[in-house]
Amino acid sequence: MAQVTLYHWEPNANSGKPMLALMEKGVQFDSHYIDMLNFDQHKPEYLAINPQGTIPAMTHGTRVLVESTAIMEYVNAEFDGPDLMPANAQDRWRIRWWMKFMDQWLAPSFSMFGWKFFVGPNALAAHGQDKIEAQIARIPLPERQTAWRKAVFGLFSEAEMAESGRRIGVGIQMLEAELGKREWLASDQYSLADVNGFNLAYAMPLSQPHLANDEVTPNIMRWLRAIYRRPATRECWKLGRTPMASRVEILEQDYIPPRDESEGISSGVR
């Protein structure tokens, strides 16, 4: 079989999605850790793989694949192992509906909190202002330059943060309602929608403790714990290198109580 290499950061969010799909399918792959806070994603070696300078990317033989959700679909279709897209057309529609909702609506909102409270301050502390300016100038995509500037220099507006907070609240309610209908998010079997959703939402009990806990979102908590317990998920988290990897351990607790609204938002990293 042609060699598979996954270029990824921590095993969460966009990097975690293809990683967990590969692990669930039992595909052997080379893990190539890209240290996002060290700007590895903008270095020539990686730009030769993905000229856009974003992670993740995957190579399979001579094929180069980008876009985390599209990579997951490739992995599911290309390799043996459990099918993560059921045959039923309505289930497939629902899986793709949820993946689109999470990618376009929910993930950018979570991301804004993570970049404001973790990525920006940590990168600034590690590199200093002058070096960061030079790093940002090397970023190929203008929209990623803007995201970095806002994160590093604290330029996300109050209105942007409030809108992201609103979207997260709505998204959590929608997830809770959907998971009240069935065991898994989008079909009666574990699917790519669950892989996608877990990587986005696993830290919610830490980052939004007042919105996601055993009192107000019991279905979300059941679902997160079920995915956390899967052997494939455990294998993914072994590839983490920062303290983020230990945040997922909150799901080892059998009960997570409601907490104050002001608690936790600084942990919402992705």
Ligand SMILES: N[C@@H](CCC(=O)N[C@@H](CS)C(=O)NCC(=O)O)C(=O)O
């Ligand atoms: N839509 C893309 C988004 C890729 C993306 O923007 N990834 C972020 C990390 S989650 C990234 O590469 N950030 C690094 C940077 O902007 O320098 C996907 O799903 O793969």
